[in-house]
Amino acid sequence: MKKYLLMLSLFIALPAVAQRTLTLSEAIALARRQSVDAAVALNELKAAYWEYRTYRADLLPEVNFTATLPSYNKSYSRYQQDDGSYTFVRNNNLGMEGELSVDQNVWLTGGKLSLTTSLSYIRQLNGNKQQQFMNVPLSLTFTQPLFGVNTLKWQRRIAPVRYREARASFLSATEEVTGKTITYFFQLLLAREQLAIARQNLENSEKLYKIAEAKRRIGQISENDRLQLRLSMLNARAALTDSETELRSKQFQLCSFLGLEGGGDIEPVLPERVPDVTIGYDDALQKALENNAFAHNLRRRRLEADYDVAQARGNLRSISLRASVGLTGQDDGLRRVYRSSGWGNNQVVEVGVSIPLLDWGKRRGQVRVAESQRETVRAQLRQEEMDFHQDIFLLVEHFNNQAMQVRIALEADSVAQTRYDANVQAFMIGQISTLDLNDSQSSKDEARQTRIEQLYNYWNYYYQLRSLTLWDYERDEELTADFEAVVRGR
Numbered sequence: 286m287k288k289y290l291l292m293l294s295l296f297i298a299l300p301a302v303a304q305r306t307l308t309l310s311e312a313i314a315l316a317r318r319q320s321v322d323a324a325v326a327l328n329e330l331k332a333a334y335w336e337y338r339t340y341r342a343d344l345l346p347e348v349n350f351t352a353t354l355p356s357y358n359k360s361y362s363r364y365q366q367d368d369g370s371y372t373f374v375r376n377n378n379l380g381m382e383g384e385l386s387v388d389q390n391v392w393l394t395g396g397k398l399s400l401t402t403s404l405s406y407i408r409q410l411n412g413n414k415q416q417q418f419m420n421v422p423l424s425l426t427f428t429q430p431l432f433g434v435n436t437l438k439w440q441r442r443i444a445p446v447r448y449r450e451a452r453a454s455f456l457s458a459t460e461e462v463t464g465k466t467i468t469y470f471f472q473l474l475l476a477r478e479q480l481a482i483a484r485q486n487l488e489n490s491e492k493l494y495k496i497a498e499a500k501r502r503i504g505q506i507s508e509n510d511r512l513q514l515r516l517s518m519l520n521a522r523a524a525l526t527d528s529e530t531e532l533r534s535k536q537f538q539l540c541s542f543l544g545l546e547g548g549g550d551i552e553p554v555l556p557e558r559v560p561d562v563t564i565g566y567d568d569a570l571q572k573a574l575e576n577n578a579f580a581h582n583l584r585r586r587r588l589e590a591d592y593d594v595a596q597a598r599g600n601l602r603s604i605s606l607r608a609s610v611g612l613t614g615q616d617d618g619l620r621r622v623y624r625s626s627g628w629g630n631n632q633v634v635e636v637g638v639s640i641p642l643l644d645w646g647k648r649r650g651q652v653r654v655a656e657s658q659r660e661t662v663r664a665q666l667r668q669e670e671m672d673f674h675q676d677i678f679l680l681v682e683h684f685n686n687q688a689m690q691v692r693i694a695l696e697a698d699s700v701a702q703t704r705y706d707a708n709v710q711a712f713m714i715g716q717i718s719t720l721d722l723n724d725s726q727s728s729k730d731e732a733r734q735t736r737i738e739q740l741y742n743y744w745n746y747y748y749q750l751r752s753l754t755l756w757d758y759e760r761d762e763e764l765t766a767d768f769e770a771v772v773r774g775r
């Protein structure tokens with residue numbers, strides 16, 4: 286206990302700058318709020334959110350207004366007369382036109398329905414200087430591609446899956462930020478522990494060397510033992526210098542990751558308490574398949590591969606239908622052009638066909654390529670799914686065993702410290718050699734570092750499982766977020 290208190294006092298007295306105590310939970314909160322990795326995850330979520338909003342907007346009516354205000358034309362154009370000869374006539378007119386349309390994509394068929402109204406005006410600036418108005422008060426147009434791929438229908442299947450994948454990826458990325466925080470936090474913990482050990486070892490080495498010199502003068506130990514202790518003291522001084530450099534490096538690394546400018550000295554608090562949690566493989570696998578982005582990723586990639594095949598098949602031939610029905614009218618007065626008596630019917634039906642008669646099998650080859658790529662994707666997905674199951678199984682096994690490893694490491698640390706304290710006293714009265722003393726010191730140092738490493742492994746496995754299952758096992762609830770509020774910064 287005295288040695289442990291001494292090391293704590295060394296921690297506190299390390300640098301002569303402002304010191305900040307930092308717990309693991311505080312470090313995690315800082316990383317999620319202001320680390321670069323968290324900002325990257327947030328921006329990826331925003332991109333996916335607005336991409337999904339764009340897809341949703343494609344399914345809603347769109348109101349468009351197009352106009353030419355005005356159009357002035359003063360030029361010559363070629364004109365064929367009644368006898369077949371050509372002459373040039375002068376144009377000098379002012380025109381304006383505008384159109385208001387409501388367009389609706391029809392996802393069920395892949396067509397487009399448009400309701401339009403338009404008004405055109407032209408005024409001759411030479412000759413009789415007459416003016417004319419033409420209006421289309423109402424026109425309904427439907428455009429429908431035939432036999433081609435229905436892109437809207439495929440997007441209606443793919444886009445929601447892609448957005449669910451993005452939301453799950455954001456939650457997993459947040460947990461991965463936590464994993465990085467844990468790594469940097471425990472690296473700093475280990476560096477501080479190594480520095481405390483190096484200082485304690487140097488203090489003990491100097492004390493033992495002084496005792497050895499006194500014993501050598503009265504012939505109680507050999508010159509070899511005295512030199513061995515001096516060598517241990519010199520090694521302890523070198524280790525102290527290395528430990529101080531390593532501590533500054535790890536401290537800068539954690540401050541940089543957490544976005545702490547100027548950070549000062551950070552004293553990480555060792556998280557001794559670990560949650561009493563046991564996780565079953567079947568339960569973890571089910572939660573991972575329900576919540577993790579991996580399951581959505583599998584489905585999206587299958588759909589995209591099927592879409593590529595459908596698109597290649599749709600390119601074999603292309604037929605489009607365009608039908609328009611409405612009213613039209615013209616007059617030299619703006620009011621009269623809107624009178625129903627002057628309206629005439631306006632119908633247009635067009636059928637366009639594009640069928641390759643001879644392409645040397647190019648389009649059918651594209652279909653075969655798309656089908657082969659789809660089979661490749663399916664094989665890859667099967668392998669990835671098996672690997673995912675295996676990773677979950679191994680991670681669950683490691684996590685469930687790690688709690689015992691933490692308890693063993695804690696007891697081993699206590700035993701090694703007690704053994705070392707006893708050996709120091711035994712060496713002072715000449716009962717053991719320097720080799721035995723050095724061996725107990727190495728065991729003590731390794732046990733202390735192993736204790737911290739085993740705690741790190743526990744928390745690392747725990748947050749890896751949270752990242753894969755998106756489940757909080759302490760609270761027994763699903764990890765989720767208000768994504769609208771996250772994207773809008775509320």
